[in-house]
Amino acid sequence: MTAPAHAELRRAMIETARAMSRSGLTQGTSGNLGHRVAGGFLVTPSGMDYDRLVPGDIVMMRSDGSHEGRRLPSSEWRFHRDILDARSEVEVVLHAHSMFATTLACLGRDIPSFHYMVAVAGGETIRCAPYATFGTEALSRHAVAALAGRNACLLANHGMIALGPDLRSALKLALDVESLAAMYWRALQAGKPVLLDDSEMARVLKKFETYGKQPERRNG
Numbered sequence: 610m611t612a613p614a615h616a617e618l619r620r621a622m623i624e625t626a627r628a629m630s631r632s633g634l635t636q637g638t639s640g641n642l643g644h645r646v647a648g649g650f651l652v653t654p655s656g657m658d659y660d661r662l663v664p665g666d667i668v669m670m671r672s673d674g675s676h677e678g679r680r681l682p683s684s685e686w687r688f689h690r691d692i693l694d695a696r697s698e699v700e701v702v703l704h705a706h707s708m709f710a711t712t713l714a715c716l717g718r719d720i721p722s723f724h725y726m727v728a729v730a731g732g733e734t735i736r737c738a739p740y741a742t743f744g745t746e747a748l749s750r751h752a753v754a755a756l757a758g759r760n761a762c763l764l765a766n767h768g769m770i771a772l773g774p775d776l777r778s779a780l781k782l783a784l785d786v787e788s789l790a791a792m793y794w795r796a797l798q799a800g801k802p803v804l805l806d807d808s809e810m811a812r813v814l815k816k817f818e819t820y821g822k823q824p825e826r827r828n829g
């Protein structure tokens with residue numbers, strides 16, 4: 610059997626999917642991962658344990674919703690496609706039903722500016738998209754809107770989405786959002802969290818433009 614196209618990328622996706630399980634972002638077969646490639650995107654298959662995945666199980670999809678390969682794509686392929694169509698700078702879409710992000714998503718509210726790190730998702734809040742049935746065009750529309758100007762959002766009564774320019778960044782952002790959700794949930798148990806105002810969040814967002822970016826290494 611010949612190796613499928615993008616074999617290296619498929620292996621990297623499986624590694625990231627396993628890291629999602631190991632880190633507790635996903636339980637069982639919930640969650641999925643998509644990566645842009647020429648002519649469409651690769652997405653994890655529907656309902657398969659990440660531990661059992663091999664490169665040939667990752668599904669190649671085209672913009673028209675057709676797919677190639679021996680597996681069926683994740684039931685959430687539609688928002689992967691629509692987000693990648695709407696956001697040319699995004700390469701990776703990660704979706705999880707992680708515990709705390711989903712707990713907050715079940716309250717149907719945004720994560721407000723209770724901590725400066727909320728800006729890590731790109732804005733002064735992390736929005737919660739309204740509920741729609743999984744796999745539907747309506748959910749996809751809500752997700753794209755909630756992600757406007759952001760790289761992460763919650764999905765009401767469902768979970769979260771994190772985006773990135775590569776697998777590593779998307780995974781890191783998803784873990785950051787999950788930590789923030791856990792902190793916000795705890796703060797809500799203890800009282801009324803104090804929120805940072807818009808001018809402070811604007812300052813933080815400005816600082817984040819250079820945060821974590823080391824200057825390019827020069828020779829020697």
Ligand SMILES: [Zn+2]
Nearest residue numbers: 640685743768
């Ligand atoms: Zn889901």
